[in-house]
Amino acid sequence: MELAADNCFAAGQRYAAQQASTLVAAEAASRNGQAVCKVVILTQAKNGERPKREVAYIPQ
Known part of the structure; x- marks a missing residue:
């Protein structure tokens, strides 16, 4: 499950950057x-x- 969390954090950072936003969680x-x-x-x-x-909710 830790690997999935790492993948989600990286995906969240990319999503936040695309939206010109700040990742919270x-x-x-x-x-x-x-x-x-x-x-x-x-x-x-x-x-x-x-x-x-x-x-x-974004794909992993």
């Missing part, structure tokens, strides 16, 4: 019987608003 998960990574990112808001928190 990444963990291995299962969704509809498929192995995926649950990724939490923060996206900077405009006009001094709070950052937006997003949860995404």
Whole structure:
């Protein structure tokens, strides 16, 4: 399971970079019987608003 967590962290970093966001958390998960990574990112808001928190499920 540790290898999956490492893969999810790397995948989460790539996803966050694509979204111009900051990676908060990444963990291995299962969704509809498929192995995926649950990724939490923060996206900077405009006009001094709070950052937006997003949860995404991406393939491992």
